[in-house]
Amino acid sequence: MATRLKDVDAVVIGMGFSGAILSRELTKAGLNVVGLERGADRNPAEEFTLTRLRDELRYVARLELMQDNSIDTVTFRNAPDELALPIRRFGAFLPGEGVGGTGIHWGALHWRFLPTDFRIRSALAEKYGAKAIPDTMTIQDWPVSYDELEPHYDRFDKLCGVSGQAGNLRGKVIAGGNPFEGPRSDHYPNKPIKTAAGPAMFSAAATSLGYHPFPIPTATSSAPYVNPEGITLGACEYCGHCNRTACEANAKASPNVNIMPVLRSEPKFELRTRVFVTRMIYDREAKRVSGVVYTDMKTGEEYEQPAGLVVLSSFVFGNTQQLLLAGIGEPYDPKTGRGVVGKNYCYQFEAGGEAFFEGREFNPFMGAPGMATAFDDLNGENFDHSGLGFFGGGYVACINGGAPPIGGRVLPKGEPRWGAGWKQAEAKWYRCNTRFNTQGSVYAHRDNFMDLDPTYRDALGRPMIRLTYNATENDHKMSRYLVEKLDAVVKAMNPTHYALHNRPKNFTIVPYQSTHCTGGTIMGTDPKSSVVNRYLQAWGAHNLFVQGASVFPQQHGYNPTGTLGALAYWSAKAITEKYLKSPGPLVQA
Ligand SMILES: Cc1cc2nc3c(=O)[nH]c(=O)nc-3n(C[C@H](O)[C@H](O)[C@H](O)COP(=O)(O)OP(=O)(O)OC[C@H]3O[C@@H](n4cnc5c(N)ncnc54)[C@H](O)[C@@H]3O)c2cc1C
Numbered sequence: 001m002a003t004r005l006k007d008v009d010a011v012v013i014g015m016g017f018s019g020a021i022l023s024r025e026l027t028k029a030g031l032n033v034v035g036l037e038r039g040a041d042r043n044p045a046e047e048f049t050l051t052r053l054r055d056e057l058r059y060v061a062r063l064e065l066m067q068d069n070s071i072d073t074v075t076f077r078n079a080p081d082e083l084a085l086p087i088r089r090f091g092a093f094l095p096g097e098g099v100g101g102t103g104i105h106w107g108a109l110h111w112r113f114l115p116t117d118f119r120i121r122s123a124l125a126e127k128y129g130a131k132a133i134p135d136t137m138t139i140q141d142w143p144v145s146y147d148e149l150e151p152h153y154d155r156f157d158k159l160c161g162v163s164g165q166a167g168n169l170r171g172k173v174i175a176g177g178n179p180f181e182g183p184r185s186d187h188y189p190n191k192p193i194k195t196a197a198g199p200a201m202f203s204a205a206a207t208s209l210g211y212h213p214f215p216i217p218t219a220t221s222s223a224p225y226v227n228p229e230g231i232t233l234g235a236c237e238y239c240g241h242c243n244r245t246a247c248e249a250n251a252k253a254s255p256n257v258n259i260m261p262v263l264r265s266e267p268k269f270e271l272r273t274r275v276f277v278t279r280m281i282y283d284r285e286a287k288r289v290s291g292v293v294y295t296d297m298k299t300g301e302e303y304e305q306p307a308g309l310v311v312l313s314s315f316v317f318g319n320t321q322q323l324l325l326a327g328i329g330e331p332y333d334p335k336t337g338r339g340v341v342g343k344n345y346c347y348q349f350e351a352g353g354e355a356f357f358e359g360r361e362f363n364p365f366m367g368a369p370g371m372a373t374a375f376d377d378l379n380g381e382n383f384d385h386s387g388l389g390f391f392g393g394g395y396v397a398c399i400n401g402g403a404p405p406i407g408g409r410v411l412p413k414g415e416p417r418w419g420a421g422w423k424q425a426e427a428k429w430y431r432c433n434t435r436f437n438t439q440g441s442v443y444a445h446r447d448n449f450m451d452l453d454p455t456y457r458d459a460l461g462r463p464m465i466r467l468t469y470n471a472t473e474n475d476h477k478m479s480r481y482l483v484e485k486l487d488a489v490v491k492a493m494n495p496t497h498y499a500l501h502n503r504p505k506n507f508t509i510v511p512y513q514s515t516h517c518t519g520g521t522i523m524g525t526d527p528k529s530s531v532v533n534r535y536l537q538a539w540g541a542h543n544l545f546v547q548g549a550s551v552f553p554q555q556h557g558y559n560p561t562g563t564l565g566a567l568a569y570w571s572a573k574a575i576t577e578k579y580l581k582s583p584g585p586l587v588q589a
């Protein structure tokens with residue numbers, strides 16, 4: 001029997017970017033907030049230090065900062081008629097665990113979606129006719145527009161100290177930035193980080209072919225910076241160890257560095273770590289959640305934490321699983337198309353490659369993942385899709401993101417893969433290569449979804465979340481198109497050798513591709529087509545606000561975190577300025 005604790009104003013489940021932003025905004029509004037995090041506390045001053053961080057084996061190979069699969073994992077299958085099996089070791093995606101969540105070891109490429117992305121179904125129907133959208137493509141317009149989100153994108157940019165070059169400032173297009181971006185109300189808080197040799201060559205080649213390259217905006221500050229919370233960030237040192245680890249220079253944005261210091265000293269906030277929320281307590285009659293039940297992972301004791309408001313920010317898989325377990329919203333059924341919880345799971349693949357330039361040194365061991373140049377001419381609705389046979393698109397990039405000593409090695413085709421010959425080839429080519437990447441939109445498909453696994457349970461006895469996912473023909477065609485265009489740019493760079501790879505036909509959970517998982521608790525205009533309304537408030541429980549990329553109706557051609565951060569501020573504003581004054585549904589169903 002769970003021990004019932006004293007009531008609090010709000011509980012926040014999960015302390016990644018979404019949870020930390022909501023905790024901060026709610027305490028500022030005067031609420032007593034308890035943050036519940038299943039993983040350990042992670043304090044940069046103690047843990048994110050040298051020489052500890054320069055350990056590829058510990059962080060990249062042994063996944064120290066990632067979700068512990070021995071307690072909770074996801075089961076996976078490619079299609080509804082297959083048997084799903086538990087993922088014993090995460091590969092394709094790497095959700096985080098502990099204070100800071102996935103926002104500690106992310107790459108920090110920091111994007112906004114395009115204005116047309118927010119009304120994609122309408123935009124496609126207007127341009128190509130409603131019939132052109134396949135029945136199986138379950139995309140929908142967002143219930144919020146770019147213009148509404150813009151001030152919140154701006155807040156998140158400033159919180160993170162994003163470095164970049166504006167391409168559209170209040171409607172004025174600025175040379176050197178992304179001319180396709182939506183109008184920004186302000187410049188990026190920091191100038192772009194340095195450009196490496198590979199991305200500079202890519203930029204020249206792309207320009208010669210008529211594209212409009214620009215430095216990718218990145219949540220790593222290029223210079224010392226004080227964010228609006230009064231926290232000082234360091235300047236990026238181009239150490240090359242960003243991805244899958246933390247930043248010892250406090251230059252890469254993370255919840256731990258950019259928000260937690262103020263939360264830790266906030267008397268209205270209490271952080272409880274190594275507490276695993278097993279379920280939310282749902283009062284169906286009252287259409288509200290009365291609190292949560294969690295297991296203290298240090299003692300095994302169970303507690304009930306009653307709360308006036310519940311913020312669910314436990315990443316895409318956790319969010320969907322919690323709603324299904326609590327019975328909030330109708331589970332999605334791909335056979336009938338009815339139901340919403342679990343619907344429109346999307347996953348962003350990578351395709352790209354590398355080029356080798358004999359005798360030219362690129363120092364690939366240095367740099368940050370955002371030390372990259374891209375062009376956006378082939379993203380979203382930035383180009384005409386007539387006759388192409390697909391919708392969507394993505395940015396095309398050249399990245400100098402740090403090639404670590406174990407995993408960061410590539411060789412031209414035909415070079416030996418073992419022995420003395422391999423060593424010679426490594427010595428010759430390691431410093432002479434640069435890399436390319438395309439990701440692209442993922443337009444939701446009827447058969448890609450999540451539900452509760454009927455067979456497998458986690459260590460706490462709960463049914464695991466089951467992922468049914470495969471790449472679609474639309475997205476394959478889109479990706480091949482991007483790679484074909486990239487091929488022309490790489491050729492124009494005149495490499496000695498190069499190789500570009502298309503996506504594998506079937507999605508596989510083995511090699512890392514991205515942690516850009518979206519959907520499952522999608523936002524929309526009514527409970528028939530969505531789980532949460534435009535303020536991320538659950539239709540089925542008015543005091544439950546669901547945060548993170550699980551609310552994206554589909555994934556667009558960018559990394560997701562810029563948008564989920566903006567949505568967190570947008571939702572927090574609605575809670576503090578509207579909901580707390582008059583608790584109840586903020587949108588009538
Ligand atoms: C290697 C890598 C590179 C990436 N690079 C980029 C990039 O360049 N650009 C970009 O936009 N995005 C990137 N991402 C994705 C980005 O990290 C995520 O989109 C973002 O951090 C998600 O934030 P969140 O707050 O929604 O979830 P998370 O940060 O995952 O936070 C969820 C938290 O909830 C906790 N939790 C879950 N279940 C429970 C429970 N039952 N009880 C208590 N706590 C729970 C988890 O432990 C976790 O701390 C990358 C991700 C990875 C792994």
Ligand code: SF4
Nearest residue numbers: 236237239242247368
């Ligand atoms: S590359 Fe820059 S932002 Fe990334 S970990 Fe190193 S210093 Fe930090």
